[in-house]
Amino acid sequence: MPATEIKLLEELQNKSTQEQAFRKLIREYKERLYWHIRKMVISHDDADDVLQNTFIKIYRNISSFKGESKLYSWMYRIATNEAITFINKRAKESQVDVSELIASRAENLKADTYFDGDDIQLKLQKAIAILPQKQQLVFNMKYFDEMKYQDMAEILDTSVGALKASYHHAVKKIEKFLTE
Amino acid sequence: MKNGILNNRNLKESVFKTPEDYFESVEASVFDKLVTEKFPEKDGFTTPQSYFDTVEQSIFEKTVSKKGKVIRLNSFFVKRFLPVAAAASLLILVLLNYNRKQLTFETLATSDIENWIDQGLVEVDPYQLAEVYSDVDLNPDYQTNDDEIIEYLDGTDIEGLIIETQQQ
Numbered sequence: 001m002p003a004t005e006i007k008l009l010e011e012l013q014n015k016s017t018q019e020q021a022f023r024k025l026i027r028e029y030k031e032r033l034y035w036h037i038r039k040m041v042i043s044h045d046d047a048d049d050v051l052q053n054t055f056i057k058i059y060r061n062i063s064s065f066k067g068e069s070k071l072y073s074w075m076y077r078i079a080t081n082e083a084i085t086f087i088n089k090r091a092k093e094s095q096v097d098v099s100e101l102i103a104s105r106a107e108n109l110k111a112d113t114y115f116d117g118d119d120i121q122l123k124l125q126k127a128i129a130i131l132p133q134k135q136q137l138v139f140n141m142k143y144f145d146e147m148k149y150q151d152m153a154e155i156l157d158t159s160v161g162a163l164k165a166s167y168h169h170a171v172k173k174i175e176k177f178l179t180e
Numbered sequence: 181m182k183n184g185i186l187n188n189r190n191l192k193e194s195v196f197k198t199p200e201d202y203f204e205s206v207e208a209s210v211f212d213k214l215v216t217e218k219f220p221e222k223d224g225f226t227t228p229q230s231y232f233d234t235v236e237q238s239i240f241e242k243t244v245s246k247k248g249k250v251i252r253l254n255s256f257f258v259k260r261f262l263p264v265a266a267a268a269s270l271l272i273l274v275l276l277n278y279n280r281k282q283l284t285f286e287t288l289a290t291s292d293i294e295n296w297i298d299q300g301l302v303e304v305d306p307y308q309l310a311e312v313y314s315d316v317d318l319n320p321d322y323q324t325n326d327d328e329i330i331e332y333l334d335g336t337d338i339e340g341l342i343i344e345t346q347q348q
Contacts, residue, residue, distance in 0.1 A: 018244075048231075056243055118224070
């Protein structure tokens with residue numbers, strides 16, 4: 001774990017400094033976590049809900065975090081799980097598959113107030129939306145977030161080799177979709 | 181002599197290592213880089229103006245600020261339980277203060293007890309009442325709808341209720 005993270009973690013796990021440290025944590029990571037969540041759930045309002053739930057969960061569990069992974073990886077994993085739980089819940093409420101839910105959200109992006117992409121960006125989002133969930137995650141984390149495979153492996157608990165393969169399959173499918 | 185050292189085969193072996201299966205994945209990695217160069221760089225998603233300024237405070241209010249907040253018991257449940265439980269429990273208080281020969285359970289009217297409560301002549305601790313009459317059913321006339329319950333819960337800090345209960 002980087003030295004800055006170690007120091008922040010100590011402050012988070014100390015009652016006298018926890019409040020200030022948590023403010024710092026939110027300030028430092030809110031945008032990165034938001035955009036990661038947003039790419040998964042697509043809607044801003046839903047991303048807002050999931051982001052806040054993520055930080056609530058982080059706050060409630062920070063005392064028991066043992067530092068076995070990087071702090072950021074741990075937070076990222078919580079965000080990922082919260083987003084997946086949210087999507088699954090919405091899919092169940094709508095009585096559709098998760099893949100159908102995400103695909104339909106992508107289809108409606110053009111009318112979304114908080115999407116200002118051009119045609120090719122819209123098409124890319126539709127291409128991503130029809131990938132299997134794991135490939136969506138890997139593609140977004142690698143392509144947009146420019147995350148290293150080693151960090152992704154820690155977050156997703158998957159081998160680097162499997163992640164590379166997943167990314168490669170995702171790129172091929174997206175390329176095919178964009179050139180159709 | 182110098183050439184002898186350089187001819188040592190061990191020196192020619194590479195000391196550098198690669199990750200497992202690296203060369204198998206190089207071709208795919210190069211392909212991916214070339215293909216994604218044609219993809220748009222941005223995803224097109226935006227946020228409301230000043231969103232990131234306000235979300236920090238929202239999160240803080242739901243976490244650090246919320247901790248240790250004590251809430252007052254809303255009178256909603258107190259009003260519902262009180263008339264049912266008060267009548268019977270008050271008998272205990274009344275019997276302790278009145279001549280038992282003059283006053284009996286049968287002669288003491290429930291309406292008298294309720295009047296005493298309404299006039300504030302008797303203080304009743306709702307927790308004591310609830311403990312004594314834990315099996316008392318809610319008056320079936322007290323029907324609550326979902327809106328009332330949601331309105332009550334919105335105005336109530338559940339955590340504070342729990343803290344207050346634990347402090348009793």
